[in-house]
Amino acid sequence: MGSLLDSLLVLVLVLNLYALGTSRIAVVIRVVALQGFVLAALPLLAHGEIGAESVIISVAAVALKAVIIPMMLFRALRDVQIRREVEPLISTGASMLLGGLGAALALAFAKNLPLTAHDGHSLIVPAALATVLAGFLLLTTRLKAISQVLGYLVLENGIFIFGLVLVDAVPLVVEIGALLDLVVAIFVMGILLGHIRREFSSIDTRALSALKED
Amino acid sequence: MALALVLIPALGAAAALLYRDNHRRPWLLVAVAVLHLALTVAVLFGAIPAPDTAWLWLDPPGRLVLGLVSVLFLASAIYAVGYLRYRAERNNAVFVAALSALLTALTIAVLSRHLGVMWVAVELAALVSAPLIYFNRNKRSIEATWKYLLVGSVGVAIALLGTFFIAYAAVHGGAEPSLRLDDLATTAPTLSRPWLRAGFVLVLVGYGTKMGLAPMHTWKPDAYGEAPGLAGALFAGGVTSAAFLAILRVLRVCNAAGEGAYASSLLLGLGLFSMAIAGALLIGQRDVKRMLAYSSVEHMGILAIGVSLGGVGTFGAMLHLLANGLTKGVLFLSAANLHRGYQSRFTTDVSGALRGMPVSATLFLLGFFAITGAPPFGPFVSELTIARAAFLGDQPLTGALFLLFLLVVFIGMGQTVLKLCFGDGPGPTTTWRDRVATTAPIFALLALVLMLGTLIPEPLSALLHENVTWLEVHP
Numbered sequence: 001m002g003s004l005l006d007s008l009l010v011l012v013l014v015l016n017l018y019a020l021g022t023s024r025i026a027v028v029i030r031v032v033a034l035q036g037f038v039l040a041a042l043p044l045l046a047h048g049e050i051g052a053e054s055v056i057i058s059v060a061a062v063a064l065k066a067v068i069i070p071m072m073l074f075r076a077l078r079d080v081q082i083r084r085e086v087e088p089l090i091s092t093g094a095s096m097l098l099g100g101l102g103a104a105l106a107l108a109f110a111k112n113l114p115l116t117a118h119d120g121h122s123l124i125v126p127a128a129l130a131t132v133l134a135g136f137l138l139l140t141t142r143l144k145a146i147s148q149v150l151g152y153l154v155l156e157n158g159i160f161i162f163g164l165v166l167v168d169a170v171p172l173v174v175e176i177g178a179l180l181d182l183v184v185a186i187f188v189m190g191i192l193l194g195h196i197r198r199e200f201s202s203i204d205t206r207a208l209s210a211l212k213e214d
Numbered sequence: 215m216a217l218a219l220v221l222i223p224a225l226g227a228a229a230a231l232l233y234r235d236n237h238r239r240p241w242l243l244v245a246v247a248v249l250h251l252a253l254t255v256a257v258l259f260g261a262i263p264a265p266d267t268a269w270l271w272l273d274p275p276g277r278l279v280l281g282l283v284s285v286l287f288l289a290s291a292i293y294a295v296g297y298l299r300y301r302a303e304r305n306n307a308v309f310v311a312a313l314s315a316l317l318t319a320l321t322i323a324v325l326s327r328h329l330g331v332m333w334v335a336v337e338l339a340a341l342v343s344a345p346l347i348y349f350n351r352n353k354r355s356i357e358a359t360w361k362y363l364l365v366g367s368v369g370v371a372i373a374l375l376g377t378f379f380i381a382y383a384a385v386h387g388g389a390e391p392s393l394r395l396d397d398l399a400t401t402a403p404t405l406s407r408p409w410l411r412a413g414f415v416l417v418l419v420g421y422g423t424k425m426g427l428a429p430m431h432t433w434k435p436d437a438y439g440e441a442p443g444l445a446g447a448l449f450a451g452g453v454t455s456a457a458f459l460a461i462l463r464v465l466r467v468c469n470a471a472g473e474g475a476y477a478s479s480l481l482l483g484l485g486l487f488s489m490a491i492a493g494a495l496l497i498g499q500r501d502v503k504r505m506l507a508y509s510s511v512e513h514m515g516i517l518a519i520g521v522s523l524g525g526v527g528t529f530g531a532m533l534h535l536l537a538n539g540l541t542k543g544v545l546f547l548s549a550a551n552l553h554r555g556y557q558s559r560f561t562t563d564v565s566g567a568l569r570g571m572p573v574s575a576t577l578f579l580l581g582f583f584a585i586t587g588a589p590p591f592g593p594f595v596s597e598l599t600i601a602r603a604a605f606l607g608d609q610p611l612t613g614a615l616f617l618l619f620l621l622v623v624f625i626g627m628g629q630t631v632l633k634l635c636f637g638d639g640p641g642p643t644t645t646w647r648d649r650v651a652t653t654a655p656i657f658a659l660l661a662l663v664l665m666l667g668t669l670i671p672e673p674l675s676a677l678l679h680e681n682v683t684w685l686e687v688h689p
Contacts (some may be wrong), residue, residue, distance in 0.1 A: 087494030115406055116386055132375065139368065145360065152367055159375050162382075169381040169391030178374060181337045185367050188344050194362055199353045208357040211436040213495060213504075 002122060005045040008038050009127040013154070016134035019154060021096035023084045028150050029073045030156075036065025039160055046124065046164040053172050061160070064179050069153065069186050076146060076190040080197040089141040102133035119165050131158030144187050145196060145203040149189050156182055216257050216272075217267040219280075219321050222249050227314035231307055237555070239310050240298045243291035246314055247284075254284040257672075268394070270325040274684040275462050277677055278532060280324045281454045282539045285662070286451045287317050289655035290444040293547050296651030297444060300554065308345050315342040324458040329377045329393040332460055333370065336424060338405050339453055340366045346445035347437050358433075358440035365423060365433040373420025373460070379413030380464065382406070382526060387535065395463050402470035403689045412555030414477050417464045418484070424457035427484045427518060428491035431511045435495075438507035443550020450510045450541030450546060455513065458517055458535065462685065465521065472689040474524075482522035482612065490621035496626030502549050502559045505630050506542070509585060512623050513538040516600065519616060523603040524686060530599030532681045537584075537592030537666050539557075543659040544581035548574045551652055552634070555642035561630055565637030573648040577656045583630045584663050586624040592666030 003071045019028050040061035043054040088095065103126075110126035119125060135155025141146050159178075163170060193203055200207040224246065226246035233239050256262040257272065258281060264272035294313065298306045307675065319339035326332040340363075348359040377393065384391045384398065386406035392398065398405070423430040438446045461481075468477040492512035499505040513534070522530025549559070551574035556564045567575035584591035587598075604613030665671075670678075 029229045068230065074294065086571075114386060114406055139364075148364055152364065152371070155371055159371060159378065162375065162378050166378055166385060166391070169385055169393055170330055170378070171328075171393075174328075174334060174393075177330070177334035179597075181334060181341065184341050185337075185363070188341060189360075189363055189367075192344075192348075192356065195351075195356050196360060199356055205360075208360060210354055211357055211361075211439065213435075213499075 005042065006123045008041060008045070009123040009161070011038055012127055012157075013130055016103070016131055016154065017096050017099050019150070020099040020134060020137060021092050023088065023092050025077060025082065025084060025144065025146055025150075026074070028147065029070050029077065032150055032153050033066050033070035035154070035157055036069070037062060040158055040159065042164055043167065047167060054167065056172060057175050058178055060179050063151075064183050065157070065160075068183060072151065072186055072190050073146065076193045079194045080146065080203050082144065082146075084202065088143060095137055095141050099130075099134045099137055102137070103130035106130040106133065114139075124161060124164050126161035128158050128164075131155075131161055135156070143205050145189075145193055145205050145208075148205065149186060149193075153182075153186070160195060215262050216253070217252060217270070219253050219265075219325070220270075220318060221393065222246055223314045223317040223321065226309045230311035230314055233307075236305060236307070237299070237302060239306060240291075240295045243294050243310055243313060244288075244315065247288040249289035250317065251284045251288050254280055257293045265325060267327075269328045269331045270322070271327040272325060273327075273395070273463075273678065274681045275532065276324045277658070278535060278681065279459050280321070282322050282455060282536055283317070283324065283452045286448060286539060286543050286659075289543055289659050290313070290447050292655045293444050293447075293550075293652055296649050297442065297550070297554075299651075300646055304349075309349050312342045312345040313445070313448070316346070320452050320456050320612045324459065327395055329380065329395060329398070329464070332463070333374055333377055336373070336421070336456060336460060337370045340370060343445070343449065343453065347441040348447070348673070349442050350440065355440040358436040362433045362437040365430075369423025369430060371420070372416050372423070373636070376413045376416025376418075376420055376464075379409050379416060380405075380467070383409035383413060396449065398467045399470045399687060402467055403472065405471050407418070407466075407471070407473065409449065410471055410473060411476060414464055414468050414473070418461060418477075418480055421457040421460040422484060425454045425461070426507075426511050428488040428511055429474060431488070431491070435504040435507040437567065438546075439501060439503040440508065443503070443546045443553065446506065446550070447543040447546035450506070450542035454510065454514060455535055455539055458514070462521065466685050466687060469685065470687045470689060472501050478522040478524065479610050481518040485515040485518030485520075485522060486612070486615055486619075488512065489519065489616070489623070493619050493622035493626060496623055497629070499626065499630050500561045502552070502561070502564075502634060503546075504550060504632065505627060506545055509545075509623070509627060510542060512619070513542075513585070515619075516597065516616075519612065520596075520600040520603070521685070523600065523607050523609065523612070525603060526606065527600050528601030528682045528685055530596045530603060531680055532678050533599065533666065533670075534593065534596035537596050537663060540659050540666070541581055541584045541591070541593060542552065543576060544656050544663065545585060547652070547656045547659075548578040548581060551648060552578060553648070554642060554646040557644050561633040563639075564634050565602055565639030566635075566641075567639075568635045570639070570641040571648060573653050574656075577653065577660060579635050580660060582627060584626060584660070584667075587620055588605060590664065590667045592663045595667050595670075
């Protein structure tokens with residue numbers, strides 16, 4: 001099962017780069033949904049045997065990360081009526097390059113991490129770190145509020161991957177609680193997106209600059 | 215029985231959403247607060263056994279914060295009755311429900327025995343705070359809520375990664391992996407050091423964002439500036455204390471693992487940096503609520519410095535946790551009165567408040583003296599204790615910088631407060647007047663701050679000492 005797990009993790013990394021390299025927001029939502037779907041399969045593969053706990057986490061992850069959250073984001077996107085990210089702080093090509101560099105560094109760095117023998121052979125930890133980095137990149141370089149929400153989601157996906165090495169230590173309630181918190185956070189952000197759009201006639205975060213020191 | 219501490223505010227939140235009467239709804243908050251405080255007192259004095267389950271219990275710092283949160287919530291609840299009566303044109307169902315839910319989340323965070331449960335509770339507190347900041351529904355409050363949500367969510371996400379790193383430290387150490395705080399402290403010597411260190415850094419950054427330690431404080435002036443004053447009081451006294459509690463609990467694990475020196479040096483650095491940044495931004499500040507936000511950044515720095523010094527410093531920090539929380543209640547609520555009375559929070563519009571609104575302005579002025587460390591108030595004793603710990607602990611540079619920053623903050627805040635209270639501006643411009651509901655809770659909080667500065671009751675003093683021994687575990 002190890003090779004299948006690693007192939008899926010490589011797919012997750014490729015999706016990170018895809019999300020970083022495109023400016024069409026609807027495409028990024030689809031990419032993040034697909035990433036959520038791939039992630040949901042991982043708990044079933046990470047431990048050699050399939051227990052009830054990993055099944056519950058998988059089902060919850062598919063339902064929330066691959067279905068409910070993308071649907072909420074598509075609804076928000078329809079409400080705010082924008083199609084693509086314009087003028088990101090750094091070009092999509094450059095952010096893709098940075099994402100790739102981050103993944104390479106994470107892979108190299110993971111060799112030096114003190115991992116247990118079992119985890120040392122899989123891509124879980126480097127993939128988690130690379131995904132967290134990709135999320136940070138999306139968060140900091142995109143200017144549309146909805147793109148920043150997507151960056152936050154990718155960041156959370158990275159943390160979810162890291163959670164795979166921990167199924168024994170982190171109880172089910174906490175995993176599910178973290179997933180539910182994520183849904184509520186996206187829900188609240190989605191509502192707020194609509195309000196931002198109504199008040200400012202755009203969801204460009206550069207419009208959100210009234211509050212500062214003079 | 216003690217679990218009713220969590221259930222009562224949760225039911226209160228549900229009731230607030232179902233109850234139709236906009237005028238009487240705020241009284242739900244008072245009912246919740248009174249029951250919560252009664253239970254808290256019963257638990258703290260041992261009349262009711264504290265919860266003792268796998269996930270919830272009550273550790274020594276939890277006792278301190280539970281009392282603080284409960285008292286602050288009662289003060290804010292009484293204030294809310296007066297405030298929401300004035301703003302009767304607005305539907306307050308979501309606001310009241312969110313306040314009650316915030317108390318639920320804070321109580322779970324205080325009672326948690328498990329790092330994961332703690333994390334879920336802090337995240338929940340962050341989410342239910344969003345409608346509180348957004349209460350005024352204008353451009354500025356949207357901007358503040360958005361920044362708060364995004365920065366706060368990323369912050370707690372980092373805290374979750376840190377929690378996972380600590381869990382991995384346990385997995386790698388080969389011990390029975392567990393995120394229960396007492397298990398972690400017992401097995402601490404076997405934890406993998408690099409993962410524990412990295413985990414502490416992430417936890418410090420993550421929960422430090424919620425606390426508002428610089429440089430993760432950027433959301434704070436915006437959120438505190440736009441939120442109604444009573445929400446600000448709960449954020450600055452309650453939410454920040456819960457986040458600090460999370461850091462303390464992980465610090466204890468680090469201490470038990472023999473990594474205390476490393477963790478303390480990080481806390482000391484962030485603490486001094488927070489005080490410096492706050493001091494710089496307080497000079498010439500014209501917005502009263504943003505001034506209070508930077509003051510909160512400063513005091514989070516003081517807490518970090520206090521625990522980093524250990525021993526006497528920890529005693530001072532734990533006392534300061536109470537003193538700062540209660541004084542912030544005085545300041546935010548009285549500033550909210552002035553804001554309502556003058557319809558402005560800027561010193562350019564408000565002056566001569568001592569004549570215009572004598573009660574609130576006097577309370578605000580006394581609160582200012584208290585928070586900047588003037589005797590005979592609580593923060594004076596706690597700040598002096600921390601300074602003493604620095605000089606006694608052979609860290610004269612830390613002590614000197616600490617005193618210097620306190621002085622800068624005093625001067626910076628002083629300018630703003632003096633302009634506001636004295637001067638010959640016109641009187642209040644709205645129909646808001648000081649009433650019993652909106653001043654009595656402030657008097658009560660101020661009396662407690664005064665008590666902390668003059669005579670610390672014996673049980674409290676014992677609890678503070680218990681906190682010091684709790685934190686200072688050695689491998």
